[in-house]
Amino acid sequence: xxxxxxxxxxxxxxxxxxxxTRFGLVSRALVPDLGDVATAFWQLLTSxxxxxxxxxxxxxxxxxLAAATAxxxxxxxxxxxxxxxxLLVNPLVQVFYPMPKSALIPVVMVWFGLGDLSKIVLIFxxxxxxxxxxxxxxxxxxxxxxxWSAASLGASRREILTEIVLPAxxxxxxxxxxxxxxxxxxxxxxxxFILAKDGIGFLIATLGDGGAYxxxxxxxxxxxxxxxxADRLFGLLMRHTLRWREQ
Amino acid sequence: xxxxxxxxxxxxxxxxMLVIGTSLAAWEATAQMRLINPFLLPALSDVVVRIGxxxxxxxxxxxxxxxxxxxxxxxxxxxxxxxxxxxxxxRAAPFRWFFDPLISAGFPMPKIAFLPIFVLWFGLFDxxxxxxxxxSSVFPVVSxxxxxxxxxxxxxxxxxRSLGATERELLWEVILPMALPQxxxxxxxxxxxxxxxxxxxxxxxxxxxxxxxMINAGRFADSVGVFAGIVEIAMVGIVVIRAVEMIRxxxxxxxxxxxxxx
Amino acid sequence: xxxSVGIDVRSVSHTYGARGGREIIALKGIDLAVxxxxxxxxxxxxxxxxxxxxxxxxxxxxxxxxxxxxARGPVTGPARERGIVFQNFALFPWKTVRENxxxxxxxxxxxxxxxxxxxxxxIELVHLDGFEDAHPSQLSGGMQxxxxxxxxxxxxxEILLMDEPFGALDAQTRRVMQExxxxxxxxxxxxxxxxxxxxxxxxxxxxxxSIMSARPGRIEHVxxxxxxxxxxxxxxxxxxxxxxxxxIWELVRQQAIAATRGTV
Numbered sequence: 001x002x003x004x005x006x007x008x009x010x011x012x013x014x015x016x017x018x019x020x021t022r023f024g025l026v027s028r029a030l031v032p033d034l035g036d037v038a039t040a041f042w043q044l045l046t047s048x049x050x051x052x053x054x055x056x057x058x059x060x061x062x063x064x065l066a067a068a069t070a071x072x073x074x075x076x077x078x079x080x081x082x083x084x085x086x087l088l089v090n091p092l093v094q095v096f097y098p099m100p101k102s103a104l105i106p107v108v109m110v111w112f113g114l115g116d117l118s119k120i121v122l123i124f125x126x127x128x129x130x131x132x133x134x135x136x137x138x139x140x141x142x143x144x145x146x147x148w149s150a151a152s153l154g155a156s157r158r159e160i161l162t163e164i165v166l167p168a169x170x171x172x173x174x175x176x177x178x179x180x181x182x183x184x185x186x187x188x189x190x191x192x193f194i195l196a197k198d199g200i201g202f203l204i205a206t207l208g209d210g211g212a213y214x215x216x217x218x219x220x221x222x223x224x225x226x227x228x229x230a231d232r233l234f235g236l237l238m239r240h241t242l243r244w245r246e247q
Numbered sequence: 248x249x250x251x252x253x254x255x256x257x258x259x260x261x262x263x264m265l266v267i268g269t270s271l272a273a274w275e276a277t278a279q280m281r282l283i284n285p286f287l288l289p290a291l292s293d294v295v296v297r298i299g300x301x302x303x304x305x306x307x308x309x310x311x312x313x314x315x316x317x318x319x320x321x322x323x324x325x326x327x328x329x330x331x332x333x334x335x336x337x338r339a340a341p342f343r344w345f346f347d348p349l350i351s352a353g354f355p356m357p358k359i360a361f362l363p364i365f366v367l368w369f370g371l372f373d374x375x376x377x378x379x380x381x382x383s384s385v386f387p388v389v390s391x392x393x394x395x396x397x398x399x400x401x402x403x404x405x406x407x408r409s410l411g412a413t414e415r416e417l418l419w420e421v422i423l424p425m426a427l428p429q430x431x432x433x434x435x436x437x438x439x440x441x442x443x444x445x446x447x448x449x450x451x452x453x454x455x456x457x458x459x460x461m462i463n464a465g466r467f468a469d470s471v472g473v474f475a476g477i478v479e480i481a482m483v484g485i486v487v488i489r490a491v492e493m494i495r496x497x498x499x500x501x502x503x504x505x506x507x508x509x
Numbered sequence: 510x511x512x513s514v515g516i517d518v519r520s521v522s523h524t525y526g527a528r529g530g531r532e533i534i535a536l537k538g539i540d541l542a543v544x545x546x547x548x549x550x551x552x553x554x555x556x557x558x559x560x561x562x563x564x565x566x567x568x569x570x571x572x573x574x575x576x577x578x579x580a581r582g583p584v585t586g587p588a589r590e591r592g593i594v595f596q597n598f599a600l601f602p603w604k605t606v607r608e609n610x611x612x613x614x615x616x617x618x619x620x621x622x623x624x625x626x627x628x629x630x631x632i633e634l635v636h637l638d639g640f641e642d643a644h645p646s647q648l649s650g651g652m653q654x655x656x657x658x659x660x661x662x663x664x665x666x667e668i669l670l671m672d673e674p675f676g677a678l679d680a681q682t683r684r685v686m687q688e689x690x691x692x693x694x695x696x697x698x699x700x701x702x703x704x705x706x707x708x709x710x711x712x713x714x715x716x717x718x719s720i721m722s723a724r725p726g727r728i729e730h731v732x733x734x735x736x737x738x739x740x741x742x743x744x745x746x747x748x749x750x751x752x753x754x755x756x757i758w759e760l761v762r763q764q765a766i767a768a769t770r771g772t773v
Contacts, residue, residue, distance in 0.1 A: 009345045010352060030368050091263035092270065098488055099481045100443035103458075105450055106465030106473045111287055145599035148569045149657075151587035153613030153664055163612075167603045185357040193362070193451045194462065201360070208363040216363055224356040231355030244603045244644045 032214040041218035049203070050222065057199040058226075060116055061188040064123025068184075069177055072128045073166075076135025076173075081161055086136075093132060101126030101183070102190055109195050119191045119199075126187045127180035134176025138169030171245070174238045181234055185227040289471040297475040306460075307479060313456040314445055315483075317373060321380025322434075322441040329385045329437075330430060333392025334422075343393075350389055358383045359447060366452070376448045383444040384437040391433020395426035431495050438491055439484065446480060457483075515545040515700035516566055516668065521575035523561055534725035535561045538575075541719060541728060545580070548694060548701045550715035552708065552761060554768035558726030559704045560672050566702060567591050567670050579668065589613070592666030596673045598653040600645040606632065606656050607641040613664035631659040634693065651682040658693070668700045675710070687713055688742045695739070708758045712736070713745060720760050723768035730760050 018034045020026050032040075044050035079086045104122055112118035142165050150164045166173075192201025200223050207216040271291060277283055278290030301307040336343045362379050369375035399422050407421050449458025457480060464472030518541040525533040535558040543549045551559040564570040566577055568586045577584040579591070600609050607628055614624045632638055635655035645653050654674055661669065674690075675683040691714055694701060705711050711718050712734055720730040734753065736744055744750055 007348050009348050013349070087262045088266055091266040095267065098484045100446060100484065102443055102447040103461070103477055103480045106461045107477065109465040110468065110470050110473055143599065145595040145597060146601065148587060148593060149595070149599045152567060152589065152591060152593050154589045154616035164601065182355050186359055189357045189360045190447050190451065204360065204363055208367070213367060220360050220364060223360045227356045228352055244646060246646055
């Protein structure tokens with residue numbers, strides 16, 4: 001219950017909104033009535049348009065994120081444990097890290113056009129570095145006493161990597177994935193504004209171009225809400241996976 | 248594992264240079280040998296030539312100036328609103344109660360999704376872009392100002408109070424200086440956010456600016472232009488980050504941070 | 510190959526090269542012979558390299574100069590024959606007590622029933638029955654260290670290396686653990702190399718004590734502890750214990766002072 005009470009200010013903001021539109025404090029053309037937004041949301045939902053586009057978007061985002069996680073964790077672990085790999089890959093990571101991956105939108109446009117692949121590749125590229133860096137840092141930070149204990153208990157190098165280093169680095173890895181999750185949403189929305197034929201970003205842009213502002217607001221709140229919800233869900237997942245950390 | 252000084256030089260300097268150098272050479276070689284369609288991967292030499300041309304003709308300068316103007320304006324607004332708000336949140340419970348959920352809910356949201364709303368409200372020109380940038384950048388600033396002010400050690404405060412300092416003196420002469428490192432960290436995070444948001448916003452709305460030029464290049468299938476744009480953004484990013492680090496060191500020279508680093 | 514020594518350390522030296530170029534000589538010309546099934550303590554001030562020597566014996570750090578041999582041959586890397594217990598327990602925090610103890614057993618190729626049986630046996634040995642399903646974060650320091658000891662003993666190493674295992678515990682728990690360790694060692698004879706800076710602990714537990722100098726570490730003296738091995742904790746009240754402790758402290762004192770002053 002206390003968690004819900006925490007979000008009362010958001011309700012207050014919506015209440016202020018309703019008052020502003022109801023009393024004509026702001027132009028109805030610019031700020032749709034909350035009721036209209038709700039109606040538009042319901043229409044989009046029942047017509048299936050919202051779900052279809054949301055599903056397309058989320059499918060792309062999660063594909064890119066999943067691929068980035070898989071490659072990123074492996075790369076980070078290898079970098080942390082095999083010196084030549086680290087020496088080779090680290091400079092590239094340093095060079096590409098400060099570059100905003102959104103800048104790659106024109107590049108994937110040139111490479112893959114408007115289809116699914118361009119967005120999945122974009123999200124993959126944008127998400128892989130946070131995962132690699134956090135996995136690398138997490139693996140490097142593993143107490144060597146844990147590694148040595150495992151070795152003296154008969155574990156092979158490979159077993160040490162998968163059974164000891166990976167779980168020990170998990171808090172950092174999950175943090176990195178959480179960051180990547182937020183990136184995936186940002187890249188999903190931005191790329192769909194520019195180069196898409198479907199998806200929620202495309203839907204928002206189309207509704208905006210067509211003047212259906214109430215529906216546009218509805219979609220924007222939906223995607224913002226889903227982004228927020230996904231993060232919170234991931235937080236819960238993290239807490240559950242890392243429950244051995246209590247105290 | 249022992250590392251002699253020589254190994255240190257090799258590991259930290261030579262090898263990275265070698266790796267990057269080899270990558271660049273491989274890039275050029277692949278393009279020259281037409282191993283990959285030059286449309287997909289234009290030659291490094293072509294890209295460099297294009298950058299040179301753009302710099303010479305002043306196009307890049309104009310674009311850069313525009314992008315920086317928008318980014319810094321949005322950033323400034325975020326700072327001017329965010330820092331006082333964060334401090335207020337730390338000092339006054341009602342503010343904290345009201346804004347904390349808004350800020351923490353807003354953080355993980357893809358704020359770029361709100362761009363169409365800002366365009367609707369503020370038009371197609373610079374204003375909407377700057378406000379979008381401010382909106383995206385304000386979150387890390389508020390968060391850091393809040394954390395920094397909250398975390399100020401009680402003891403200097405109590406000492407100052409017992410020496411007769413007024414609330415206002417307390418704020419300006421004790422609290423703010425002590426919160427400064429964290430506030431600066433928040434600004435350090437917000438600046439790249441402002442830059443990226445500006446570039447993306449320019450891409451979404453076309454026109455001039457680095458983002459706009461890049462997306463135009465993309466639309467006209469001018470892959471050399473696209474890659475040139477990426478290199479330019481990367482370099483701007485590096486320069487900005489270095490500049491910010493330098494400013495931070497200057498400002499915090501008196502702080503424990505500087506001592507630790509030295 | 511029959512060997513009259515459990516661990517043979519010959520002319521071992523070790524240097525750490527710091528990033529800035531400053532080299533630190535941790536050990537210089539260590540010659541040490543630990544007899545089979547002997548409880549041997551390495552006693553010395555902080556920074557004297559005793560832990561480094563332990564890690565070299567364990568095979569966790571490669572030998573630079575000299576040679577270390579056990580009955581099984583030269584030490585080239587970590588192996589099951591040389592188990593280790595650390596000061597910070599080094600338990601796998603995401604595993605329960607039982608899972609920690611089972612870890613090494615799973616590598617032994619025993620069938621499930623035998624594994625569980627053995628794990629239970631060692632958990633009972635360290636008096637942790639009832640806590641099998643707890644995670645390390647839920648246990649006290651003493652309990653965590655017992656888990657670590659159970660985990661290491663469960664795979665039946667010939668040599669047990671202990672790196673100031675009770676250093677992180679409070680004084681009372683430390684005393685209890687010392688007595689328990691002594692009791693366990695009397696039941697399951699193994700060669701033990703025990704690193705400590707606590708003179709009383711060394712005299713209580715060990716049969717022979719190597720006293721190390723401040724950095725760079727050398728073995729200055731090797732003392733035989735002629736106390737009744739069968740006696741329990743009451744041996745600490747005996748006159749022999751007090752005299753021997755004083756004697757050894759005198760030898761260690763010079764080294765401790767040198768270490769505090771940072772002189773070499």
